[in-house]
Amino acid sequence: MGKASTCKDALLPLVLLLGVIDVLAGQAPYACDQSNATLAAFPFCNTSLAITDRVEDYVARLTLEEKISQLINTATGIPRLGVPKYQWWQEALHGVASSPGVQFGGSVPAATSFPMPITTAASFNTSLFYGIGQAVSTEARAMHNLGQSGLTFWSPNINIYRDPRWGRGQETPGEDPLLSSNFATYYVRGLQESQAGSDKLKVSACCKHMTAYDVDNWLGTDRYHFNAIVTEQDLEDTYNAPFKSCVEDGGVSSVMCSYNRLNGVPTCADHELLTTTVRETWKLNGYIVSDCDSLQVFFDNTNYAATAEDAAADALLAGLNLNCGTFLAKHTLSAIQQKKVTEATINQALTYLVTVQMRLGLYDGDPKSQTYGSLGASDVCTSEHQTLALEAARQGMVLLKNLGALPLSTSKIKSLAVVGPHANATRAMIGNYAGIPCKYTSPLQAFQKYAQVSYAPGCANVACSSDSLISGAVSAAAAADAVVVAVGLDLTIEAESLDRTSLLLPGKQQELVSQVMQAAKGPVVIVILSAGAIDIPFALSDSRIAGILWAGYPGQAGGAAIAEVIFGDHNPSGKLPATWYPQNFTSISMLDMNMRPNASTGYPGRTYRFYTGPTIFKFGDGLSYTSLSAKFIKAPSFLSIPSTAPMQPCTGLKKSSSCFHLDATDEKSCESLKSQVAISVRNKGAMAISHTLMLFSTPPNAGSDGVPQRQLVGFNKIQIAGDSISNPVIFDLDPCRHFVHADPDGKKLLRSGTHVLTAGNEQHSLRLLVRP
Ligand SMILES: *[C@@H]1O[C@H](CO)[C@@H](O)[C@H](O)[C@H]1NC(C)=O
Ligand SMILES: *[C@@H]1O[C@H](CO)[C@@H](O)[C@H](O)[C@H]1NC(C)=O
Numbered sequence: 001m002g003k004a005s006t007c008k009d010a011l012l013p014l015v016l017l018l019g020v021i022d023v024l025a026g027q028a029p030y031a032c033d034q035s036n037a038t039l040a041a042f043p044f045c046n047t048s049l050a051i052t053d054r055v056e057d058y059v060a061r062l063t064l065e066e067k068i069s070q071l072i073n074t075a076t077g078i079p080r081l082g083v084p085k086y087q088w089w090q091e092a093l094h095g096v097a098s099s100p101g102v103q104f105g106g107s108v109p110a111a112t113s114f115p116m117p118i119t120t121a122a123s124f125n126t127s128l129f130y131g132i133g134q135a136v137s138t139e140a141r142a143m144h145n146l147g148q149s150g151l152t153f154w155s156p157n158i159n160i161y162r163d164p165r166w167g168r169g170q171e172t173p174g175e176d177p178l179l180s181s182n183f184a185t186y187y188v189r190g191l192q193e194s195q196a197g198s199d200k201l202k203v204s205a206c207c208k209h210m211t212a213y214d215v216d217n218w219l220g221t222d223r224y225h226f227n228a229i230v231t232e233q234d235l236e237d238t239y240n241a242p243f244k245s246c247v248e249d250g251g252v253s254s255v256m257c258s259y260n261r262l263n264g265v266p267t268c269a270d271h272e273l274l275t276t277t278v279r280e281t282w283k284l285n286g287y288i289v290s291d292c293d294s295l296q297v298f299f300d301n302t303n304y305a306a307t308a309e310d311a312a313a314d315a316l317l318a319g320l321n322l323n324c325g326t327f328l329a330k331h332t333l334s335a336i337q338q339k340k341v342t343e344a345t346i347n348q349a350l351t352y353l354v355t356v357q358m359r360l361g362l363y364d365g366d367p368k369s370q371t372y373g374s375l376g377a378s379d380v381c382t383s384e385h386q387t388l389a390l391e392a393a394r395q396g397m398v399l400l401k402n403l404g405a406l407p408l409s410t411s412k413i414k415s416l417a418v419v420g421p422h423a424n425a426t427r428a429m430i431g432n433y434a435g436i437p438c439k440y441t442s443p444l445q446a447f448q449k450y451a452q453v454s455y456a457p458g459c460a461n462v463a464c465s466s467d468s469l470i471s472g473a474v475s476a477a478a479a480a481d482a483v484v485v486a487v488g489l490d491l492t493i494e495a496e497s498l499d500r501t502s503l504l505l506p507g508k509q510q511e512l513v514s515q516v517m518q519a520a521k522g523p524v525v526i527v528i529l530s531a532g533a534i535d536i537p538f539a540l541s542d543s544r545i546a547g548i549l550w551a552g553y554p555g556q557a558g559g560a561a562i563a564e565v566i567f568g569d570h571n572p573s574g575k576l577p578a579t580w581y582p583q584n585f586t587s588i589s590m591l592d593m594n595m596r597p598n599a600s601t602g603y604p605g606r607t608y609r610f611y612t613g614p615t616i617f618k619f620g621d622g623l624s625y626t627s628l629s630a631k632f633i634k635a636p637s638f639l640s641i642p643s644t645a646p647m648q649p650c651t652g653l654k655k656s657s658s659c660f661h662l663d664a665t666d667e668k669s670c671e672s673l674k675s676q677v678a679i680s681v682r683n684k685g686a687m688a689i690s691h692t693l694m695l696f697s698t699p700p701n702a703g704s705d706g707v708p709q710r711q712l713v714g715f716n717k718i719q720i721a722g723d724s725i726s727n728p729v730i731f732d733l734d735p736c737r738h739f740v741h742a743d744p745d746g747k748k749l750l751r752s753g754t755h756v757l758t759a760g761n762e763q764h765s766l767r768l769l770v771r772p
């Protein structure tokens with residue numbers, strides 16, 4: 001046993017005390033105490049048996065009432081079998097987070113708080129997504145060993161961020177299905193760390209909220225009443241895409257259904273979604289949980305089920321296994337008595353649940369004697385994890401404007417005014433679903449390393465309802481060599497249950513920026529903390545604004561990353577993970593879920609793949625301090641589709657047309673089209689960079705007929721020294737995955753013709769031909 005558990009246990013209040021009481025009553029705080037001969041003899045406690053056999057043994061021992069008590073997040077204990085109660089609800093969106101199953105205190109008062117996913121996603125670095133997952137799961141296991149956390153974490157949130165007003169956009173990896181898919185895959189793999197050939201889990205992750213959630217509370221419509229009308233086409237190639245990857249590539253062990261309805265059906269009662277798609281097609285190896293308390297919500301707020309028993313049965317028969325809330329505990333027994341659902345369905349749900357618990361080792365006895373048993377308090381908030389939190393913030397910084405004044409030079413800038421409501425941001429940097437961070441580095445603190453700093457908040461808070469503090473910021477700006485004005489949003493403006501109605505800065509913040517800009521004698525740099533787009537109408541064109549840096553919500557070390565970028569200790573390489581629309585985008589209904597534009601109604605569509613209107617910044621925008629150029633080293637000019645492949649002529653075109661659609665699920669022809677593209681990047685500046693290389697494709701007929709204008713084919717993060725050329729970066733090209741879009745029926749099609757690849761300013765044409 002590690003040092004953590006010996007002397008420090010005395011400090012642990014409630015949690016361990018409860019454990020002690022259990023022990024006094026003859027029961028350990030974990031199942032299958034191997035020192036108890038009665039328990040050790042149960043086959044479900046026998047670690048040399050197969051998990052399937054152990055689960056079967058355990059489920060068979062439970063009475064119907066006991067089984068029902070296990071279908072909710074606060075599962076009761078089964079004392080006669082030595083099984084303690086279990087809290088399924090833990091959160092770890094960007095660090096172990098305060099949630100019902102997590103208790104900070106005692107020897108673990110805090111955990112590393114990484115940037116919000118919207119910022120981490122801006123790094124476009126899959127190793128970083130994975131590394132953060134690993135660090136978080138290490139801290140989670142350590143807390144579990146100390147009795148301060150369960151092992152089932154309902155993270156990440158991978159809903160597509162298709163509208164900048166959405167209050168939960170900050171929790172997501174942005175608007176692009178490929179980026180979201182890769183984020184889900186790598187973050188989940190880092191959390192679960194399942195080893196090849198083993199079914200064991202370090203912790204259990206959960207991809208949520210399936211599906212087409214994307215509205216919290218907008219002009220009177222809330223998530224509990226929202227009925228998302230989504231086409232099969234958008235569902236297939238946008239809304240469901242990250243969930244499919246999370247299950248198939250990430251191997252996630254749980255999926256959560258959402259509050260909203262999808263085309264009239266509550267997602268937690270949608271058999272097509274939960275069973276046909278997630279369980280049977282994607283082959284989820286894990287459990288399906290409801291959002292808290294989705295079942296009560298759909299029973300109360302929709303007319304979908306006539307009685308509570310119907311609602312319980314609908315959910316269980318659709319494929320739901322666990323209810324966050326109490327609804328199933330209350331109504332399942334009567335639903336069975338009324339023959340709306342059978343005990344066999346309950347057994348199946350329990351089998352999925354207990355299997356995940358067994359894979360976590362929750363029936364293997366003392367956690368301290370297991371694989372991760374030596375982790376303890378000294379493995380939380382380690383300097384390594386805190387450095388990773390800083391590194392993630394650095395990699396997520398997106399430089400949006402630079403007229404040349406950046407990076408600031410310490411030899412020229414001796415005095416710096418740091419003003420604005422986020423100048424001394426701490427709590428605001430860690431967003432929601434946060435824990436207690438190890439420590440904060442605010443921008444104000446970090447800038448003191450570089451210059452003589454004067455500070456004036458300019459606003460009392462982010463809402464900035466009064467202009468009374470602006471004059472203080474103006475005086476500071478007028479007296480300094482340079483000004484950083486830190487503005488934006490926080491959880492009082494964009495949050496769960498709170499969507500925005502405007503894309504402008506709240507209250508008098510814009511007035512603050514404008515007055516500071518007019519008074520400043522040196523360069524003015526705007527730092528924006530927000531998830532969604534902010535429209536500052538004059539900021540782009542006015543030459544008095546020397547730079548704009550978007551910091552997202554950068555986590556506990558965010559201030560340091562901001563200062564390092566502004567003073568050139570870090571060469572920024574983050575890219576926007578979502579489109580920045582202008583303010584008048586808010587004239588579009590947030591409830592319109594269509595991705596594709598509609599010319600007859602003037603609806604402009606959403607995200608860089610489809611949106612046809614003007615933008616402030618585009619998906620993928622982000623500057624660096626060096627200039628770079630990409631070059632295609634190797635790429636095929638044509639790929640041939642076997643003439644025997646399943647194809648159909650493109651719809652709406654004349655018969656004589658040579659356009660064909662290949663069924664992109666046909667494995668044999670898809671395999672034959674696989675290829676590789678190699679690209680090198682030249683860094684023409686002196687400063688080394690960690691560059692984000694993005695490869696896009698423009699399909700034939702782009703932007704019409706439901707075909708995307710562009711789509712991301714791949715991305716890679718590469719180190720390039722100053723004045724040098726990178727090694728070739730290889731992209732595996734799978735046209736059936738990277739070039740496809742869904743047709744109106746949700747069928748994935750690959751179109752013949754010329755697909756144009758773009759990397760930086762370079763283009764390469766690739767023709768997909770049907771071989772005669
Ligand atoms: C566990 O199962 C193995 C394999 O069946 C068996 O040999 C062993 O005796 C069992 N252990 C206990 C404690 O029952
Ligand atoms: C073994 O566990 C059972 C079930 O929790 C309990 O009733 C019994 O008292 C325990 N035996 C000992 C020796 O602690």
Ligand SMILES: *[C@@H]1O[C@H](CO)[C@@H](O)[C@H](O)[C@H]1NC(C)=O
Pocket residue numbers: 424426442455
């Ligand atoms: C900055 O914020 C921290 C944490 O809220 C606070 O302790 C400190 O006093 C603030 N600094 C100034 C100069 O207001």
Ligand SMILES: *[C@@H]1O[C@H](CO)[C@@H](O)[C@H](O)[C@H]1NC(C)=O
Pocket residue numbers: 582584585586587588604613614
């Ligand atoms: C916003 O204004 C621009 C410029 O006038 C216009 O092109 C665009 O269609 C408008 N967008 C919406 C959603 O009204």
Ligand SMILES: *[C@@H]1O[C@H](CO)[C@@H](O)[C@H](O)[C@H]1NC(C)=O
Pocket residue numbers: 598599600601
């Ligand atoms: C465009 O909108 C009109 C009017 O609501 C609708 O009838 C039509 O089906 C829409 N077209 C597409 C392609 O969605």
Ligand SMILES: *[C@@H]1O[C@H](CO)[C@@H](O)[C@H](O)[C@H]1NC(C)=O
Pocket residue numbers: 125127128131391392690691717718719
């Ligand atoms: C990606 O992130 C990892 C983890 O922080 C880091 O080690 C690696 O250097 C990054 N890749 C590049 C090219 O910067």
